[in-house]
Amino acid sequence: DVKVTQSSRYLVKRTGEKVFLECVQDMDHENMFWYRQDPGLGLRLIYFSYDVKMKEKGDIPEGYSVSREKKERFSLILESASTNQTSMYLCASSSSGAPTYEQYFGPGTRLTVT
């Protein structure tokens, strides 16, 4: 079974702190993703990576950066956390091609910035 894990289920940080969210997958997937989910706005893509050290901006990259030094690990970084980054963060991974493009999600991290 595909397994995607995230470093924390719940996280509380203060405004201005640097925050790291970690994601690890065990299926040797090329692609990894970070989404955030907010009531009324649904799930939106922040960044994704299609290979080690490669990244592309998603729909809402402002205020975030990412790092992918190893194939299995994808980190989301909030350089200076703000209250409007309070959200549910979901990591996902997928293979880059045939036979399936299916994405698998981690359990999510509920981040509260006070």
Add this chain to the structure above:
Amino acid sequence: GIQVEQSPPDLILQEGANSTLRCNFSDSVNNLQWFHQNPWGQLINLFYIPSGTKQNGRLSATTVATERYSLLYISSSQTTDSGVYFCAVRIQGGSEKLVFGKGTKLTVNP
């Protein structure tokens, strides 16, 4: 960009009832997935179904790619089926990302 619309937005059922959830999309896709988001927020994969019909226990799904819609059927619903059901698509020839619908919130009462 591609539009993904789910209906109904909310659905309340009695245990044992059947239901159909619909997902319409506005462009050609090569990936369509149905997810169930549990009360703890995790997205559980239900079906990977860019076309055709699949069944898994009490759940089944059908995607008619040429007509740009997909249906998720839940039979003999149970209280544990409660939660939000999302449809998500990957645009053919587009980036790897999934575009999500707004979801259908299902409540199954005992």
